Amino acid sequence: MRKLKEVLRLHSLGLSQHQIARSCSISQSTVHGYISAAAAAGVK
Numbered sequence: 001m002r003k004l005k006e007v008l009r010l011h012s013l014g015l016s017q018h019q020i021a022r023s024c025s026i027s028q029s030t031v032h033g034y035i036s037a038a039a040a041a042g043v044k
Contacts, residue, residue: 003024003026003034004034006023006024007020007024007026007031007034007035008034008035008038008043010023010024011035012044017031017032017035
């Protein structure tokens, strides 16, 4: 849950998925999945 919140926070700041992945030590596909799921759920 902590990584998800951090991914969404960094995304809202305008960081690229690559930058977010490096910052959170997760894969770019995971970042993409989190952002896509949040968008589908209506979370901004």
